Amino acid sequence: MEIPRMEVSDLKAKMDAGEPIILLDVRQPAAYASSPRKIRGAVYVDPNDEKAILNYVKNLDRNTEIVTY
16 A cells, blocks of 8 residues: 655645644654654654554544644
């Protein structure tokens, strides 16, 4: 299964247009903690924490586009 990719400009256009998007930040904990760059509205989920991922996923709206980075 191929996972589609999106250009940053396309994501920005969707966000500026107010399109419903779930923006999921899945960087490693150290990278997330040390980064001064975080996208407003993004949700951070530790990719190493299976319980947290499963808990988050069960509440997702299946009709909303999900963008991970």
